[in-house]
Amino acid sequence: MAEPTTRFRLIPQDTAVADLNTEAKRLGSITGQSVVSTGDGNEVDFGTIDISAGAANSGVKTVLWDVTADGGNTAVEAFKLWLSEKGFDQAGSKIKLQPLSGGDQATPSDTENYELNAGVGDYTWGDMPESEPGSQNIFPSDEGASMVLDTASDDAIMWAMYAAIAENETTGTYKGTTTDYELQFSLKYSYS
C-alpha cells in the first residue's frame, strides 16, 4: 500500500470563521493560504520576538494538515504532533499548542473553535509535547480519532500555535537544524 500524500498549510489569522466552518471549506483553497514546507525553505515563521523587556510571545499561527491523495488506503488515524527538537536555553521557552475545530463544533472538548484574528489570549493553551505523545493530540473538527480517505481525507486537522519565549533566552534565529538553535516539529499518523 502506498503512503498517502499530505500537505501542511498556513492560513492568515484574519481568515473568516465562515471560511472554515465546513469540511469542504477546510479542504478547499483558503484565501491567503500558503503550503508550508517540511524542509528548509518556506517554513512557518514565528517572526522576531523582542525579549528586551522580558518574556514575550510570538503571534499566533494557524496550520492545517490533510491528505491530498489516499495512496489506495481507506483511513488515517492517531494524529500526533510534537516539538522534536528545540535549541532554547531557558526552560520557560515553549511552543504553545491548541488543537482547533473549524467553528462548526457545538461543544468542543478536545479542541476549541477557530476564532477570527485570534491572539495569545483567545485560546486555552498547552505546551506542545517535546517527545512523541502516547496518543493522539490533534484532531479533525468532529474530534474523531480518524479521517476517512476517499481520494483525499474527509476533513483537515487544524491547530494554533505560538512561541512563548522566556526572559534571558539566548537571542538568535531558531530554525531547522541550525546548531544550538534548532526548531523542528514532527507529525506522525497511522494509515491503512
Add this chain to the structure above:
Amino acid sequence: MGAMKDLHTDNIYRDRWQEYHLADGRVMDSRAINWRLVEWERVVQIVTVIRAKKYLTHCRHADFKFFVIWRWGGHEWVRGEKKRIRQWAVGWSNGEKCFMTDIDFKTGEIVRQYVVPIEQAQRHVHPRVGGGRYAVIANS
C-alpha cells in the same frame, strides 16, 4: 453498486510484504491482495517480511480476538536530520487492547513494541471482525 475504490497492494515494494495464513491452509499475499479483502476472521498467523527479516505474529494467546495491522507515516526530526516515518505495525487484539510491534520499513528492524487501546485504532480494525465498514469494497 457504489463507486469502485482501488485498494492498493504491496506489489510496489521490493522485498516487503505480508502473508496472511488462513485456518484452511490458504496463504494470501499482500502483493496480490489488499488486506481488507482477506477473510480476516480466518487468519491464524501473519508473516511480515521486510527485506531479509521475517516476523511471525500468531494467534495463540488466551484472549486473542483478531489481528490488527496498519502503517505509520509522517516526518520526524532527530538530531538535526529529517526522517520520513515509514513503519509497518502488526499485532493482535483482545477486543480492548492492541498488542503491537512496529517494524522499520527501510531496515526491517523492530522499532518498538507497545499496547494501545482499541479506540486508538478503530479505523484499522478489519470490517469482518467488527471494524467500521467503508462504502466501497473492490479490487482493481
